[in-house]
Amino acid sequence: MSQEPQNSGAHIPVLLDEVVAALEPKAGEVYVDGTFGAGGYTRAVLEAADCQVIAIDRDPDAIKRAEPLKREFGERFVMLEGCFGDMAALLHGVGHDAVDGVMLDIGVSSFQIDEADRGFSFQGDGPLDMRMARSGESAADVVNTYEEGRLANIIYEYGEERKSRRIAAAIAKDRADKPFERTKDLSGLIERILGRPPVKKGQRAVHPATRTFQALRIHVNDELGELRRGLMGAEAMLKPEGRLVVVSFHSLEDRIVKNFMAERAGRAAGGSRHLPGPIDAGPKASFSLKSKGAVKPGDEEMDRNPRSRSSRLRAAVRTGAPAWSSVRKRRG
Template sequence: MTPAPHVPVLLAEVLAALAVRAGGVYVDGTFGAGGYTRAILEAADCTVVAIDRDPEAQVRAEPLRQAFPGRFTLLSGRFGDMATLLPAHGFTAPVDGVALDIGVSSMQIDEAERGFSFAKDGPLDMRMEKAGRSAADVVNEADEAELADIIHFYGEERYARRVARAIVEARAEKPFERTLELAEVVRRVVRKGKDGIDPATRTFQGLRIAVNDELGELERGLAGAEAILAPGGRLAVVTFHSLEDRVAKRFIRERSGRTGGVSRHVPVDVAASGPAPTFHDVSRKAIAPGPEECRANPRARSAKLRVAERTDAPAPSADGAKA
């Protein structure tokens, strides 16, 4: 069976959000298959610096290097480190836009050997950069309480304790090594719901997020974008589940001064005494794909795009003070 081709989600909306222009410098923090990068490079005579922690991304990037010589660079690393990664490779000027497409890529899901899929048998891995603690390590070594927390908080699984208990009982007989071994254990204790979603979905999501520290990486990436964007530069963040969207929504609201904590009855001089907003919330509400895109690309159904524009206020330093 041939894997489905990778289709960038909300592509037209992301391009519009970035307001791509000739001479601009843009960061694609989650290169993946290069869909956003290619579209940005084709939209204007600009430069794109992409980032990906997956070692296989460098191979996927070669056609773009040939098609856009001198205008495209792919850096190996985590997008959460963009504020230090870019200067270390000679990109010292503020950038005009940052695009982030959060979560696992379709190529990683489709490749059974990467261990992300509960529908295909493969090693229980899930590491985006093929280094560090794997999903098998977590499943076989974490105690029952830690497993339950991971599955509950990151997987949003209501039966997390039941699943964690079943995992601990099963691994006492034999350590988990394969994806389908874990999926079958989960399916034995969690019934298929009316929504038709596979019972293993949420457990696999929780483990994947924990293994790759995806929410922490998103928080670091948002702060990194804040540090490197020029005044007027745009931030476009595409998320695929509520945990990711909540992080992006909270960050943009806080940085744009929309925390809701200041009453309209408070004197202006008091209300204005707080830190100046570093972003303007452009989208205000999340942008969702239309029905046509959802029909053409089922993976787009849960996607949300949030857009913010950088102001000229200094970014907070690591200790929270303005730089």
């Protein structure tokens, strides 16, 4: 996300009505909430129709938050611990070969941002962690051990930070004396070397560490790779007429979703319209687009929930054509 959500918007599902409308819940159907988080989308879908929702989350804290929904909805709600990029294997593990809809809310949850001990935010002081699954390499590991050039590339690629080399050089210099352990250690360094930018009237102040923290979080959790795997998993698991609904908060994420849906719908950029197409046109379209562009929040929602400002919703409907990954495997 380009900016961290403020507490005033914490735990409010973004574009909730639009997500439910695009998913079109129907009685007897099965849906996947690949990014359970606080359960807002799951609850709304379960209340919209007599259907079943299978939720997935890799955060152990999210698994605990699912208990009230289990008690309320019984067998209509199933909670699975894991990565949504592995949804095909997870769904097969609970006896499902196909589903009627998949919804994804990409990025970090408000719960994770608000809890300082998770280390996602520079708003409060906590350990420099950022791991959604609470396992594997932490942000502190990356900051303290990665070679300066690699660190600069991560900050530039995933944070779109133009001053990435300056930041990486300062990190490498300071960590030689004392490793970075706390979020305030890192955010303080970045603020010291970049300074606070002037704030124009009517605009919110953006902390100079925003892009670096975003980059580290995306890298630590392989968020873009997870998104790509999740989109292909949804393509493999959705029935014909099944709906894929994705909410993203950053241009990097939205670009992946937009390009995936356009390609699978046969609308990827190609040659000139005045020239004949290639002999091998490729696989048949596996999706049709529900709308040409992204759905954005209205003024009322943005005022009510600041987190929604950068959100974009894209939706597509599965066709009866085979998933492209299976076609390519057969051709290979």
